[in-house]
Ligand code: SF4
């Protein structure tokens with residue numbers, strides 16, 4: 001019998017790459033090299049041919065590399081070696097990528113001139129100028145740093161999304177939701193807004209991404225934004241009404257039927273990038289109880305901040321221009337307070353038995369918002385909210401949460417902290433949808449506990465840091481506010497224990513108070529007897 005020279009241990013990792021992977025890497029790095037060279041303003045490279053080459057080369061490189069990596073492996077998820085790889089387990093490569101991404105975000109938000117954005121009417125240079133031809137073609141204007149960012153964002157979601165689809169090709173749900181995030185990012189977040197901007201050149205700016213809803217889009221209710229929509233003709237009015245419908249009608253209905261996954265894992269751009277470009281880092285999410293506690297505090301503090309900041313901004317412009325709007329600042333405050341009050345009372349009255357700690361924190365946050373809004377009404381002047389300038393408050397939010405947290409930490413730290421840091425610890429939208437998912441939704445992950453072999457794959461690859469295994473061991477449904485319904489826990493389970501389902505609300509929350517090994521120290525228990 002022929003002697004096998006192959007190490008068959010499950011921990012064995014292979015560092016060799018095949019021909020297709022080499023071609024993929026060559027193409028991808030060639031595209032990146034051309035992008036990097038664009039910083040040096042090389043005249044010969046500054047045209048649409050090289051831009052097309054660069055973007056295509058990166059995308060095709062990702063696809064070819066994925067084909068080389070996964071095509072010859074059996075269907076089913078192979079995560080062999082993720083804890084030995086420098087990229088996926090906080091090695092040198094991970095730190096290097098983290099530093100490059102973080103630096104890119106810092107320049108993007110605060111120093112776009114170093115990316116080449118023309119100042120005071122000057123022409124663009126560097127990488128921003130490199131994207132001018134595409135920007136002129138799509139929206140009729142030269143590129144901004146946001147156009148560069150949006151294009152690269154789409155390339156990342158498309159290229160690495162197809163890689164993700166190769167990896168999870170045995171799982172229809174993963175194929176569906178990845179197709180969905182690619183469609184929404186390329187169509188709704190990128191192409192449609194650019195084309196609409198070209199068709200309406202005289203309109204002042206307002207967000208034309210139909211899926212980017214408040215509070216994720218934190219400037220939706222800013223005076224300048226509302227005014228621009230009101231003065232934006234039919235399209236502006238459509239954006240305003242569809243934005244309101246999304247917040248108050250569409251989102252609650254879809255969350256009721258499908259859980260928050262309809263947004264966080266099927267539609268949202270942040271979720272889209274996390275699921276595709278961030279897939280290699282999902283195992284880095286902390287599963288510690290302390291991280292869960294920290295998550296509750298931080299996400300709810302940000303929820304309160306975002307709510308109060310929005311109310312403060314609306315309050316200020318109603319206060320300053322009462323003649324321009326249909327409602328007065330007092331009516332607005334009474335409406336907000338009554339709405340939150342009734343909502344919280346109904347929740348508590350009818351759902352008090354289903355409130356877990358996460359939901360209690362959200363209810364506490366709503367009460368805190370109510371109190372702060374009432375106090376605001378008494379201690380605010382024309383521009384001041386609690387003795388602070390309301391626009392300054394909005395600026396701080398934009399700086400600390402909208403830029404530093406969601407961008408710099410949220411994406412720049414993928415290789416170090418995992419791919420859903422922003423969604424888990426910072427996104428106010430996720431907190432609101434999470435409350436509804438816990439209390440008013442048909443979504444749950446069912447667990448066939450008898451089949452569980454406690455391998456822990458599900459917990460390891462849960463990007464939200466949920467200890468899925470502990471629920472499976474008890475045969476308890478997973479109805480957690482933070483679950484984004486990515487389905488990867490179910491996809492990586494070797495025993496088919498976990499199933500994402502939408503069904504009647506009855507019996508959905510079925511807490512099983514079974515003591516698990518981790519819950520109690522048996523020696524301590526014996527000693528106390
Ligand atoms: S519990 Fe499962 S579906 Fe929910 S976030 Fe974690 S891995 Fe995704």
Ligand code: SF4
Pocket residue numbers: 451452453454455456457458459468469472492493494495496497498
């Ligand atoms: S992956 Fe499946 S078998 Fe393994 S611990 Fe989770 S539920 Fe149990």
